[in-house]
Amino acid sequence: MSTETPTEPHGAASPAPSPSGALSRRDQILREAARLFAERGFHGVGVDEIGAAVGISGPGLYRHFAGKDAMLAELLVGISERLHEGGRMRLAEAVAADAPATEALDALIAGHIDFALNDRALITLHDRELDRLRDADRKRVRRLQREYVELWVSVVREVHPELDEAEARTAVHAVFGLLNSTPRLSRPAALPDQAVTAALLHRLARGAFAAGAVRNGTAPDGIRPD
Amino acid sequence: MSTETPTEPHGAASPAPSPSGALSRRDQILREAARLFAERGFHGVGVDEIGAAVGISGPGLYRHFAGKDAMLAELLVGISERLHEGGRMRLAEAVAADAPATEALDALIAGHIDFALNDRALITLHDRELDRLRDADRKRVRRLQREYVELWVSVVREVHPELDEAEARTAVHAVFGLLNSTPRLSRPAALPDQAVTAALLHRLARGAFAAGAVRNGTAPDGIRPD
């Protein structure tokens, strides 16, 4: 509960991932905490376990974080920011390059896939442990999430104007669910190959949006694109 | 831990939902527990809360269940069985009616959507709290999940023979993620209309599979080495 951040080395949020190669102790902790939280849930992991995962024990964590909550908060805020910022950047690039909207959408999809495949634990946490956050942090994360969704919605509606606002939003959420499904794919090794999987997911996402926009009769066999 | 099931009124698993109208106390408890577990996670909910949600308090639950674990187990096993059984039945019907594979796939999709929209809490639990189960129950649930997936994979490959086994499985998992995304859609009220949403999700799912099967040259080039 203490809002005083007793022993926080860094001032605020700058991740400062690593100067080179090795991670700082602080980042080691974040990485392991993310993995454990994703595996067994926030309440299912004890601080002793997190400590053990980085070779120190229990209360030693308090030299780096104000508490267990603070770790989760930093993880969730960090993800949301990176996702949002990544999306914003890719979109800005596409606009700057005068690219068609379909390319912008592809860029968003590719970016999200990249994230989903490389930060599985964080993706899992992202929509699983949000409510454990303090009010301020939760609001921040939600705002970033909302803005990220709106980014997608605007591009999707540009590519598929037949979709109204609500449909586009639902479709975007659904495609997020689709893209974020890989962490639930039992084992990393079960995936054929990262590149193959990425390409497949990309096709699935594009196809979903395209089909969502086609509001024809009930004929299931009429859905031949091209 | 006690494997002795001290005070279990029913012998085994028969849900026996309700004779008419009102739910039995036992089913009330299951319903509220599902909701709470989905909202705040298994470890995030106390037995007192579950009790309060049905108007009795705390340890009164132990007249109906052997423990908190038993509630979760019954919920998860129940979902898996209903999902699996529903899929198996729809598939059998399609086969009996000599329907084309696309219709069988549509039946699977429609059934899953129905489930996702009507049992949001259970869907959420389904892939979130599996590891909290005792070994026996977890294996049972996993087997049912696996068989359910295989059901889908076989039909999907019939409809889209271009997909190899691994791709089809990944696609099926991804589409599950897509269909299961509605619980994460902040508010139930945010959905336009259940029927509209169901139709949209159905189109998205069909489109995803169709696009997944088309491995053409218009590369998304999603894989950009950073």
Place this chain on the structure above:
DNA sequence: TCCTGCGGTTAATGTTCGTTAACCTCGCTC
């Protein structure tokens, strides 16, 4: 009318767990 068992109650118990206290030991800097 008695008694039995179902479905409750509150109080107690034992454990787990987050957090704090108190203490220690290096590696640096003056």
Place this chain on the structure above:
DNA sequence: GAGCGAGGTTAACGAACATTAACCGCAGGA
């Protein structure tokens, strides 16, 4: 080479919580 702060350690504390104990009222059949 004294001092000191960063980053550990173990022990202690207190709250939360699942589970059990002990007790109770009452519906309904004998």
